[in-house]
Amino acid sequence: LAWQICLKFRDYGLLAKPTHGNKIRFAPPLVITEAQIQDCLAIIEKALNDFK
Numbered sequence: 694l695a696w697q698i699c700l701k702f703r704d705y706g707l708l709a710k711p712t713h714g715n716k717i718r719f720a721p722p723l724v725i726t727e728a729q730i731q732d733c734l735a736i737i738e739k740a741l742n743d744f745k
Contacts, residue, residue: 694744701740707733 695711702709710718
């Protein structure tokens with residue numbers, strides 16, 4: 694499932710990597726704005742809702 698979720702993240706513009714089976718790894722930039730964090734959270738929410 695982690696792989697399918699990461700593909701959905703990618704479709705929405707967020708890169709992540711499935712690791713160790715069911716875990717997802719994020720690698721945010723060292724410098725990130727609050728707005729960028731909110732954008733990432735919105736993408737995560739949207740992608741996860743696709744699996745409901």
